Amino acid sequence: MTFGLRAASESDGLGWKRFSDKAFLRVQYNRPPGQVKMSQLSMEYGGVCKPPASAPRVRTLGKINIAGVTDPDGDNVAVQVQASWDAGDGKGVIARWNPALTSYKKSGSTFTLSLPTTIPQNKTVHWHVRSYDGAQYSPWSWAGDATSCYFIYDKTVPAAPTITSPEYPASQPDDPNDPWLDGVGQYGTFTFKSSSSDVTRYWYGINSDPTSARQLTTTGGAAKSIPFLPSKPGLNSVTAQAFDAAGNGSEIRTYQFRVKAGQPERATWQLDEEAGATEAQGTTPPRTLALHGGATTGAPGTKGTALELDGTDAYASSDLSVVDTARGFTVSTWVKLSRIPQGTAIIASQAGSHSTGFELYYSAYYDRWVFNQYETDTPNANIIRAMAAQPGGVSADTWTHLTGSYDEAAKKLRLHVDGRLVGEAPLPNAWNARRGLTIGAGTHSGVKQSFLPGTVDELQIFDRTLAQGDIDKLYAKQPVGDPGSPALALFPLDEESGATEIRGHGGVLPAQYSGGVTTGVPGIAGKAARFDGTTGHARVGQAGSPHVNTSRSFTVSAWAKMDTTKPGKAAIIAAQTGTHKPGFELYYSAGFDRWVFNQYATDTAQAQPIRAMQPDGTTARAGEWVHLTGVHDTVAKTLTLYVNGQKAGSAPISSPFHADRSMTIGAGIYSGTTDCHFPGLIDDVRLFQRPVSAEEVQQMFRQRPIVKSRWNFEETTPGTPSNTPDSSVEKNDLTLRGAAELGMGWVDSGGLQLNGTSGYAETSKMPVDTSTSFTMTAWAQAAALPEHDMTVLSAGGSKRSALEVRYRPDPADPNGNGSWQLTLPDRDDATATVKQLSSNDFYDVRLWNHIAVVYDGFAKEARLYVNGVLQEVACRDTDGDGAPDEAGCQDLIAWAEDVLTFKATGSLRIGRAQSTGTDQYFAGLIDDVWTFQGALNEEQVYKLFTGLADVPTEVPSPN
Template sequence: MFGRTGRRRRMVVGSCAAALLAGAAGTAHAVDNLPPKQPLVQDLQTQSKACATGDDTPYVSQPPRLSAMLYDPEEDNQPSESSPLSGEFEAWWTDAAGVEQRRTYTTITLPSGSRFYWTMPTGIPANTVVSWHVRADDGKATSAWSDDGGGSVCSFVYDDANPEKATISSPEYPNPDQVFWVDGVGVYGHFTMDSPSDDVVSYTYGFIGGPYGTVSAGRPGAAATIPYLPLTSGPNSLTVRAIDRSGRSSGESSYDFNVKYGRAPVARWKLDDPAGSRSASAEVGTAARAGIGVTFGGPAPTGIEPTATASLDGSGHGFLTTDAPATDISKTFAVSAWVRPAETGRNMTVASQDADGKPGFSLGLRSQHPGPVWSFAIADARVSGGAPETGEWAHLTGLYDAETGRARLYVNGQEVGTAAEAAPAATAGAFQIGRARGTTGYRERWHGDIGDVQVHDRVVVPDEVAELARRTPQLLGHWSLENAADGTSPEQSDGAPLRLGSGASIYRGSDNSCIPDLDPDCTYTPPPLVGDGHLHLDGETGYAAADGPVVDTGDSFTLGVVVRLADSEPAHPMTVLSQAGVHTDAFKVRYDPSTYKWQLVMPEKDEAGAPEKVVSQIASADGGEGQGQRLAVVYDDGTDTIKLFLDGYTNAEATASLPNGWHSTGALQLGRAKVGDGWGEYLHGDVDELQAYSGALRDAQVVGLGTGFNPCLVC
């Protein structure tokens, strides 16, 4: 009770005091009503821009809408909807004659806590500082103005003119609008944008195909320069607009230029020299002398230009060196090679360049927990990623971009790890293959095979990295399945034929041209799937098989086939393609009637009873008299992915990760799969156009599988 009385007395005394103060200030309000709160500067905006004045005065491109959040005091003990307020805005400026002009505006009534607006009239002068403030009115009393006491006036300048167009110049591309080709892909160009208008604060820009962006001027009216890295050759164009302080845009300026193809490497050693050579010839650059631990004539990855590699024994004699630098590593450079490690349990170097008792850079392999990784190091910066495998080929590219100051690492054409800030040494020592400089001599010697080492003095862009790592698929076999003799169907290039089991036969269609709908005595016979014939399987014992494995399932491969089921709703799963290991299939492609999908099925390991896993699937089947469906399996060991394609297309459900493909030893099968200790999942239907490739066809090439020609003629 005492507390309430004390509070009531304080309220009365406070109200009286407030009334006396208000009377002294010339602002009248009732004794039981407190005036609205003074608007806060942080609650005021000029066309969504914060309240500011002086050097921070905002510029606007049209007569702005002013706004303020206004509040009635909580001490009135009324809900916000019962505390209506209006806003009184006032703006002023000095006109061209030196006379002060003022405008006022009273808003509609809104609840306390609302945002109140005034859209300035169109007659306000341009390029003149206009100041404003606001106060709240509850109908009985008004607040202090927003700039009273510790508040601040708000200002703006209305800009009614667009800036002038920007001019564009480039030292690397100095002749716009002319047929003048400049080097080139992977080499930075620089474009400077400037405008005659002194209030331009930024420039928007865009190149054909990107990038697009906005760059700020260092100060109003200043020029701005952007770097540009061409990713493709051909004609290009830069478009620019100047943006002033008010957000107004100039007209569009354009600058046309032509980009050459990326220039060739500054050094290249294919390392396919004849066996017994004691040095590696250089396609470009300086020949590299070889230690006695280097043996030429080693195996090369299939599908690349060099047909041989160099094998290094990991000893102190297993190296190649030019005794001179390959490039200036203080500037942009890239180094790449095909490699196959003979071990992964220790640090090993593929390529490096000496610098004051240590490597200026090193590209290679690092052994660490939980497993080895590929590595590209420059001074104290290192990028790591990927998973080296003993006996497996990989393509490595290390890149240092001096424009960005970052080092990057690519494995099999894909960027791995996180780009690292790097500061390379300026010292230029000898280029090394198979070892790296240490304080007491060379170390981290390579044990394994190395081929096609290249050094570029520019950025090797992502598409070029992918092309360097590309292994052109090679046709292993094409069986058109149009005829058979002595129980075998031939391969088109006189390769190993397919052996036909019982229940398998070649169907060549009929020359009967009658139409069953018009001739009741005519019996319909479906045409062959592709060409003049196809393989028909009875679903009980019918199959066709090679005499051994056709594709290496531990490496990249592609298989394509055309299939038509005799029944769109068969009673059990049916396999069209499989290749076996010792105990189970390395993979099989089958139709699962319970899901109405084609499935790619693989076991976890080659062991008896190993559980199977559906790694990808795609709908649906074509039964009876349809045109058949074109199926393909593409395994890319470089990216550790396997895909199932239907009629040339795939999707996310049909794509899976396969990091550890294993080498199968069994024969390729058409129309059946391993089931327990024997065979099963026999296919009832037609099969045609079996094609097999070493290497992974590109998605665009898979579309051509099953059409009767070799899509890799354009690989």
């Protein structure tokens, strides 16, 4: 339930105000589900939802897919579908298919429906959907700027190719056990095959329709495969289309599969410490395992408490794997059997689709501890075992330390018992098991078995083969790392009795500061560290503690703000040290005046860097925050640099080396000498031991919008014309023009008072880049009911406005109310395509109204909020027949997809349009104007709407 009480306002400057002695109360008990977007709709044959001008021809009706249907209250949802066409009966295009409401599913679910066989051939058909939460319908998916999904049924079109993937089986949304698979950052192989012998090539698409930019040649429709890195958690899709030698294209085939979130960060240093700190603490996100059956926590352990298992149905599990079992790795744990098992009793395992990537266990058949891997991920695969040469030596009620490892270089499995090597076995072809970690049981073809009777403690997993010295440390209950990388995952198993889950984490060492480093300064989020550019740096571990293997796929990201005076040589943000050269560097290059991500060909003093950097014609911007991400992908054999969420450059790389020494922040180490110090601020340094997708990079950038300006209108500076200061660090002051002056405001006390004929304010430079993600917000109150358009905000281009936010009266409204409108053209030209959004979800223009414009440049989506609300109004349909109760009613939507914008090159004006003539001057008051580089989310917009006094000039914290 939402309960809100707000009073109306005149201009008395008080926090609780009156307007014609009226106040209004809004009580909202149920929020209707949101409109289903076109981007959530697709066809099994036909691809993504298409407008009428792009209607595909399909020879197979198949299913329609409605993905990610949500309700803001988390209520269960159902879906209603309609399809319309002209059947030639004189009734025209009307709804011909109107199936019953689907069954209810959890918010966020995917729905599929089979198209009816009654659809005629060679007729244009369109379908659309809406959702229902049991009380209210959403708007139809065609409402607002969107359209229905169009197609033509044509049996003469060639058949679509088949698509298969062993790593990512096709999603079955109607199956309650439809799996979510690991995952983002894990490659899968997708194979296309045609039954037509004349097919010569395949086009394919990734979460989009196939294009000629992505194609494979074939002969006779033979199978061809691609490696694919899933780009986002949730429902992903691969599409394919086959072509014959004459160029005839088949219908589009859509293959959908569900993907879990990828492996979490290997390490993060937020640099969030208070002033005077000597080191930055490293963290990783928690790894959780759910408890099942008779698994109990809080049992006495070899160190603290432990996990007790009954040997019948008890285990702990996660569907997210921890380690790549095709590469070198180690598993270590303490175990105490409560009785000698009569069969196999598995302590820890990591499952594949059928077999396991490793099992550490007791075998009653061999009467020994065993560490194994199966030769292949098939139901009847052979087992490779490392174990002692002779049976015996295993007893109940005794703590035993076990370490199983795979040596990738030697291609051997090894088993250590109580620190002593007892057996090894050759493993020529290891493979990666990706179906999750289990403690206390094994998983074969999805079935849990071989339950352990006993207690497990201190489980640790490393993404490297441990040397004997490290194994000795583990047996002595000492931490491992520095020298050497710490554990990829540690499960102390120290939960209190009655816990419902096991929580683990990665091992991370702190970054120790040296030289000129100032901590506790304001950062991109929270605090950051300032490096002096001469001596200041931080080192993660002293004896050598690499947190990623730079010969494998990995990702590094950081926020940085370089001082306005650029350094005369390279300035390192983050690096990982080798003997002579770093394994990677994320840095500013003075020689190129660009941001760069590199690796060296070899770890020698004379080695040359392989650089991914910004393209020619661009330069690194000093004095402002930038988000940098470097990705090393061993499958694609590339280095890629992203700047502020956008791909900036890429370079091929074939044989990178592993830099096995310490990571540094703020400088690099070359043959033992610290150099290339960074001058400026660094914040939020992250490492991943996997490639991060472009969409994930965008998401990391989107999490941190940047305040680019805020005008409170509380004071002016002397002069003609006068200025009012910018409260942000950018200090982009506003100049007051015409009769503009300060008056009574809504936030705090002051506001900008405008006469409607000559008064306005403007900047000397545009505060944000309007061609990418941005947000602008303002409070506005009209002096009287307007008789013409009045502009609140406008951003100038050379030939037209890049955006305009205005109030537009409605002559047909007897009460004189109109709507708030947002106009966004796609280019700086008079013939541009213009998107226009409007909202009439407010009480009165003569009251204070909060207006927020949000543009998400990655999703190409624009949103117009009024008083913290994104208008989505569905016409009432009490009988559910798809027709509104009130004739002529239209669903109202205040957002749009597929929106393109251009970069404003002129000034930002407040209270005046950019055009000449009437200029649509605003008459009334405007207050608390913000601009952000980045798209605020709904909760952040709402916080600005509800903040009325002493609001700090910082990004509202997201929920």
